[in-house]
Amino acid sequence: MGAFLDKPKTDKQNKGGMGNGLRYGLCSMQGWRVEMEDAHTAVIGLPYGLKDWSFFAVFDGHAGAKVSAFCAEQLLEHIIANEDFRGKLDVTDGTEVQPSLEDVKKGIKTGFLKLDEMMRTMPEMVSGEDKSGSTAVCCIVSPQHIFFANCGDSRAVLCRNGKCSFATRDHKPVNPEEKERIQNAGGSVMIQRVNGSLAVSRALGDFEYKNVEGKGPCEQLVSPEPEIFIEDRSPEDQFLVLACDGIWDVMTNEELCAFVESRMKITDSLEQISNSVVDTCLYKGSRDNMSIVVVSFEGAPKVSDVAVKKEQELDAKIETKIRELLLKESPENQDLPYIMHMLSTELDDSFPPGGGLAAKKGFIESTYYKLRPNDEQDDEGP
Incomplete structure (x- = not known):
């Protein structure tokens, strides 16, 4: 889906930062696509008493850039501000207790669903003028845990002790559990797409696929529900990578982890490493927008x-x-x-x-x- 340019646009957007024992660098590039529909978020230190927590996310828009841009601005706030995430008050002095693992999981899901519900009421969505949607993959890094949330086919991986130790799962219409939900909602999977059109089975936005009467928001043809995973942090953690499918279309989890690890041994600039990944994927044949965030831990390889x-x-x-x-x-x-x-x-x-x-x-x-x-x-x- 989507039109292509005669030549790729190779100008890059870069950003980097550090704090909480983390460093990050990101790169995004329009590439061969006529429009740049990707967006991203990187925040070191969160509000509401979570200054030692951090948040990173990549959003891959389709059929327009409205939803991806809005998600980049609003998803974090919708997650950390909802009651499910923010935990309970200490009954002795009224101070807020940091959220439990279950609070975080519930709060992430609530944040995704509330954001999706809010976007549905936007005038351009109600009128049908804007039909855009977006995948979303995000990581919340706390002092003890890494929370992964994925909705669509953008992906996050964790490199630990020189290996890809964890990766989120892509949500494709051909996945058995996704196909079952689509069919239960009266849809079909043709040419590996929802109703022969949409290549992902979960996304934010895409409201034309979310109008089945009698079905809840997570039972529609396309679901906004994130799949959430929790990993305990380890001294062997080296880095996280979050990227859209423009990267994963041409590199496997293992290839990307190996490449990033090798680049960390020749430069300590995570922006430069992110640029190298994007350029390499362009040369490998990626025709999509490309966005990547590399987050390094204290155990990351050093320049050798x-x-x-x-x-x-x-x-x-x-x-x-x-x-x-x-x-x-x-x-x-x-x-x-x-x-x-x-x-x-x-x-x-x-x-x-x-x-x-x-x-x-x-x-x-x-x-x-x-x-x-x-x-x-x-x-x-x-």
């Missing part, structure tokens, strides 16, 4: 002199190989795709884990155009 030297040696090898190929190959074998093919064949084991050749394509292109005899850049695109 050995890793930095290895990266420099790889760059030197690439430059030497390109120079050799341009000198010895006939003109018809000097185009960039052929050079990329040869580099892939001869240096395959040297490329960054999880990213492969695509992780170095930007460097390869710039080196190629610097070295080749004819310095007119081909219009070949990513």
Whole structure:
């Protein structure tokens, strides 16, 4: 779904911050899509006595950017301000007690449902002028726990001790429990989409799929109910990644964790790492908007002199190989795709884990155009 541009828009939006023993960096890029429909939220230190809690979220809009933008502004407030989340008052002195695990789970669900209910009353939604919707994936990090909430096919992963130890589950219409709900609401799943149209089975907004009489909000063709998971924090926690499906379409959980971990050993800039992920996914063929938030814990990998030297040696090898190929190959074998093919064949084991050749394509292109005899850049695109 959605139209594409002739060339991708590669300008990036970056943001970073730190606090509560966390650091974060994010990147979003429009890419090949005609419109940027992604949004994000990153907050270190929450109100209502939760200054040592933090919140991160990615929203992937479809059929417009209205719902995703509104969710980025309002979801956190709807979660932490509702009575289910905020827990109980201490009867001895009237102070508010921090929410229990059950309070947080209930409050997250209530926040999602109340936000969805509120958006339904917006004039453009009531009139049908705006039919947009959005997936949502968020993490609340408290001193002892990480709360994951997912609605749709944006995804969050936790890297612990060098491995992807947890990932949220995508909500697709073909999933048995999702398909059953859709059919019970009088809908169907065709070409892996709700009524042959929508590719996700849970989302905020999308009110044209939420009008079945006699069914509650979580029983509709498309449900706004988040799936919630809780992980105990561990000294072995390294980082979290939250991203839209523009990232996950071309990288697996394990690939992304391996790639981010390898980049953390050569730079401590999480914005730069996020940019590297987005560029790599563009080169791997992602045609969607892309947004990613990387959140590092105190146990995250540190910059390593050995890793930095290895990266420099790889760059030197690439430059030497390109120079050799341009000198010895006939003109018809000097185009960039052929050079990329040869580099892939001869240096395959040297490329960054999880990213492969695509992780170095930007460097390869710039080196190629610097070295080749004819310095007119081909219009070949990513």
